[in-house]
Amino acid sequence: MNMTNTLIIMALIAWCIQIIFSWFQIRRFNHAFLSLKKGMYLGVGRSKNKRFKPRVLIAISLDENQIVIDSVIMKGITVFAIPKPISQLHGLSVLDIIPEKVFPNEPSSQSALTVALTTNK
Template structure:
């Protein structure tokens, strides 16, 4: 019985590692496909254990205008990267994370972190 439980736990752990690898690969592909500007910023929220974590990447041109962005949010390894269309074309000085994500503190935190190194 104990051997069966250990075997099941090891199999589940290996499956989780494989799914995590696929998730990282999806984000890396989305990040590499971004239009490259003079600045690429990445921000991650500090989430609690069972709260969705957020990862945001932004690309700015030489005028500090967002030319591309991607967000990945979720609790599970099935989270997919998506563009943040409301950021495209905005100047960094006009981006207010609270207005972009009014009800999402984790996304606000990740966006602030992605923009911080640029200011």
């Protein structure tokens, strides 16, 4: 087997592994998303796609009074990003949430939270 065939096979194997890891990541987020306490409104936000910057995905669940009852954030560059709750939002009114104060040094998280807050209106 020549060098070109070896490189093609290695690239195909790497591509397949990446697809498998991506599937696991989507599955983890879907599980976290489906386990959110279901309120009257559900907002989902994603940060803009910037090369080599962590991508952020946020989901928030609100009750009938626009109070956050549950939330999840997933951020990272790799397929190893894990969904986590944003406990500092729980119990807050949508009107009281200021993304810049929740994530003071994370513009991507601010952007995703802003989108999640506006998608439920």
